[in-house]
Amino acid sequence: xxxxxxxxxxxxxxxxxxxxxxxxxxxxxxxxxxxxxxxxxxxxxxxxxxxxxxxxxxxxxxxxxxxxxxxxxxxxxxxxxxxxxxxxxxxxxxxxxxxxxxxxxxxxxxxxxxxxxxxxxxxxxxxxxxxxxxxxxxxxxxxxxxxxxxxxxxxxxxxxxxxxxxxxxxxxxxxxxxxxxxxxxxxxxxxxxxxxxxxxxxxxxxxxxxxxxxxxxxxxxxxxxxxxxxxxxxxxxxxxxxxxxxxxxxxxxxxxxxxxxxxxxxxxxxxxxxxxxxxxxxxxxxxxxxxxxxxxxxxxxxxx
Amino acid sequence: xxxxxxxxxxxxxxxxxxxxxxxxxxxxxxxxxxxxxxxxxxxxxxxxxxxxxxxxxxxxxxxxxxxxxxxxxxxxxxxxxxxxxxxxxxxxxxxxxxxxxxxxxxxxxxxxxxxxxxxxxxxxxxxxxxxxxxxxxxxxxxxxxxxxxxxxxxxxxxxxxxxxxxxxxxxxxxxxxxxxxxxxxxxxxxxxxxxxxxxxxxxxxxxxxxxxxxxxxxxxxxxxxxxxxxxxxxxxxxxxxxxxxxxxxxxxxxxxxxxxxxxxxxxxxxxxxxxxxxxxxxxxxxxxxxxxxxxxxxxxxxxxxxxxxxxxxxxxxxxxxxxxxxxxxxxxxxxxxxxxxxxxxxxxx
Numbered sequence: 001x002x003x004x005x006x007x008x009x010x011x012x013x014x015x016x017x018x019x020x021x022x023x024x025x026x027x028x029x030x031x032x033x034x035x036x037x038x039x040x041x042x043x044x045x046x047x048x049x050x051x052x053x054x055x056x057x058x059x060x061x062x063x064x065x066x067x068x069x070x071x072x073x074x075x076x077x078x079x080x081x082x083x084x085x086x087x088x089x090x091x092x093x094x095x096x097x098x099x100x101x102x103x104x105x106x107x108x109x110x111x112x113x114x115x116x117x118x119x120x121x122x123x124x125x126x127x128x129x130x131x132x133x134x135x136x137x138x139x140x141x142x143x144x145x146x147x148x149x150x151x152x153x154x155x156x157x158x159x160x161x162x163x164x165x166x167x168x169x170x171x172x173x174x175x176x177x178x179x180x181x182x183x184x185x186x187x188x189x190x191x192x193x194x195x196x197x198x199x200x201x202x203x204x205x206x207x208x209x210x211x212x213x214x215x216x217x218x219x220x221x222x223x224x225x226x227x228x229x230x231x232x233x234x235x236x237x238x239x240x241x242x243x244x245x246x247x248x249x250x251x252x253x254x255x256x257x258x259x260x261x262x263x264x265x266x267x268x269x270x271x272x273x274x275x276x277x278x279x280x281x282x283x284x285x286x287x288x289x290x291x292x293x294x295x296x297x298x299x300x301x302x303x304x
Numbered sequence: 305x306x307x308x309x310x311x312x313x314x315x316x317x318x319x320x321x322x323x324x325x326x327x328x329x330x331x332x333x334x335x336x337x338x339x340x341x342x343x344x345x346x347x348x349x350x351x352x353x354x355x356x357x358x359x360x361x362x363x364x365x366x367x368x369x370x371x372x373x374x375x376x377x378x379x380x381x382x383x384x385x386x387x388x389x390x391x392x393x394x395x396x397x398x399x400x401x402x403x404x405x406x407x408x409x410x411x412x413x414x415x416x417x418x419x420x421x422x423x424x425x426x427x428x429x430x431x432x433x434x435x436x437x438x439x440x441x442x443x444x445x446x447x448x449x450x451x452x453x454x455x456x457x458x459x460x461x462x463x464x465x466x467x468x469x470x471x472x473x474x475x476x477x478x479x480x481x482x483x484x485x486x487x488x489x490x491x492x493x494x495x496x497x498x499x500x501x502x503x504x505x506x507x508x509x510x511x512x513x514x515x516x517x518x519x520x521x522x523x524x525x526x527x528x529x530x531x532x533x534x535x536x537x538x539x540x541x542x543x544x545x546x547x548x549x550x551x552x553x554x555x556x557x558x559x560x561x562x563x564x565x566x567x568x569x570x571x572x573x574x575x576x577x578x579x580x581x582x583x584x585x586x587x588x589x590x591x592x593x594x595x596x597x598x599x600x601x602x603x604x605x606x607x608x609x610x611x612x613x614x615x616x617x618x619x620x621x622x623x624x625x626x627x628x629x630x631x632x633x634x635x636x637x638x639x640x641x642x643x644x645x646x647x648x649x650x651x652x653x
Contacts, residue, residue: 037447039447039448079634083635086640087635089634089635089637089640092386093584093588093636093637096388096581096584097631098630100581100629101630101634103626104623104624104627105627108621112338229452229455232452233452236448239445274460274466275459278455278456278460281452281455284452285449285452288444288445288449289438289442289444292438292444292445295443296441296443
């Protein structure tokens with residue numbers, strides 16, 4: 001990179017870091033609008049991360065790896081949805097179950113296949129292709145920050161736009177929103193809220209699978225618990241983003257920046273690694289509390 | 305009236321049985337797929353904990369921490385508050401207790417030990433109570449905030465254990481050893497089972513009476529049943545967003561202290577790992593009944609012990625237990641599974 005002052009690389013990596021948050025949160029937005037608090041985002045992402053990198057290495061194709069990783073995550077989402085909706089289980093508990101299952105399954109499979117519970121590197125894995133547009137990259141600052149990332153980053157942005165269109169401009173999106181805000185009305189027009197709930201869960205499986213693929217393929221490795229709370233942070237981003245795609249994009253940008261900043265801080269200030277890892281959680285919980293305070297007083301204000 | 309109660313008990317027992325059977329079936333299936341010696345692995349998974357007194361004692365020992373955390377979750381769930389931060393609360397209790405015992409090397413065991421336990425309880429209660437407080441004051445989602453706080457706390461304690469509190473004479477990631485006088489009496493040597501199992505059982509019974517017979521217990525249960533209704537009945541429902549969380553955190557802090565004093569004698573990195581999530585599983589299986597927490601904790605200790613025995617004696621890994629646990633989580637609240645048997649009963653009534 002031509003620019004040597006630190007904000008530019010930091011913003012550049014912000015864009016890279018925010019992608020998994022963004023994808024998970026956008027999928028979670030569908031379930032949120034359909035009236036479900038989806039704490040399974042974390043586990044679905046973990047499944048996507050594991051299967052995409054392992055299968056990309058096994059098949060020798062990044063594309064196949066991504067597709068199969070997403071598929072694995074969708075299957076897990078289906079199980080989660082089936083038990084929650086069809087067997088009428090408590091969705092918090094099944095969400096926890098999904099997270100615990102993903103944690104257990106990935107470690108068990110890693111151990112049985114690779115004989116290793118630690119970091120699994122895939123040396124033969126090719127790098128995710130970067131999008132390079134030299135003419136745009138030459139634009140100062142903007143070109144440095146936004147151009148030159150791998151293709152999955154841009155796909156994540158496309159997903160946000162796509163999600164916005166689906167949610168606000170299609171009958172399908174209207175029904176998803178109706179499922180959350182007025183399931184009775186959905187039933188009255190002869191549709192099944194349960195089915196639309198399931199669609200929302202499957203969509204979250206899709207985006208979380210992709211989010212996981214971004215994580216592990218960027219690294220070219222699988223690390224146990226690679227998602228490290230990103231699903232939870234994504235969940236908070238949905239609230240902070242006021243349950244709309246643009247808001248979520250901004251919230252994820254903030255979280256991405258916080259993480260990028262803490263990575264950078266580690267480089268110059270010798271902060272212990274555990275603090276760096278704790279930082280996103282702290283920022284998230286503080287943001288969440290601040291948000292609820294604002295909401296609380298706004299609500300009070302409108303009442304008075 | 306009585307017949308109805310029996311019927312509902314029957315249906316929950318059969319539903320539970322089905323849940324556990326499915327979870328075990330999945331584990332067996334995974335072993336069959338993954339293991340080169342499935343017979344051996346399955347044998348040790350199910351029978352292993354009973355093959356040696358040492359295993360059995362350790363299994364019983366493992367159940368102690370689970371009883372405490374299970375009770376903590378049962379109290380929270382019974383009051384319809386969600387504490388997902390048990391992992392961090394238990395860990396913080398363990399470390400606070402360790403620090404106090406290390407700081408008081410010459411104190412009589414009872415005095416210093418009590419101080420350590422009280423501090424651990426307060427620490428757990430404080431962390432969980434924070435989530436409760438935010439929820440009470442501003443409506444912050446307790447489920448998410450308790451999880452996030454706990455995740456941050458775990459990492460900060462990891463730093464303390466591997467950094468400032470690390471024992472320089474030991475290559476393990478741990479604090480120094482606590483004094484002899486703080487180590488709880490072992491009652492089934494050579495296993496690690498200690499006297500606190502008696503205390504845990506008494507506490508379970510005490511919690512039952514607290515929830516069923518005390519004023520606070522009554523109001524908490526009312527809030528758990530229906531917060532809106534409880535409000536009209538004149539109960540301070542806001543208070544009971546925070547109180548059950550703090551009590552729940554206190555139980556977790558206690559679990560942490562006891563695990564250090566009874567089992568490890570040190571604040572190891574991740575010394576309480578798994579206690580929090582398992583505590584939720586225990587409470588769910590026990591249907592939030594404090595007395596039922598005792599057998600439920602024994603069951604999950606058995607599950608862990610089985611997985612550990614299978615790992616020691618065959619080629620599978622310990623995390624099989626977490627898969628079984630996850631399956632139980634999946635199915636334990638599935639009403640359809642329980643209704644399966646209920647519907648028949650309704651016809652005859």
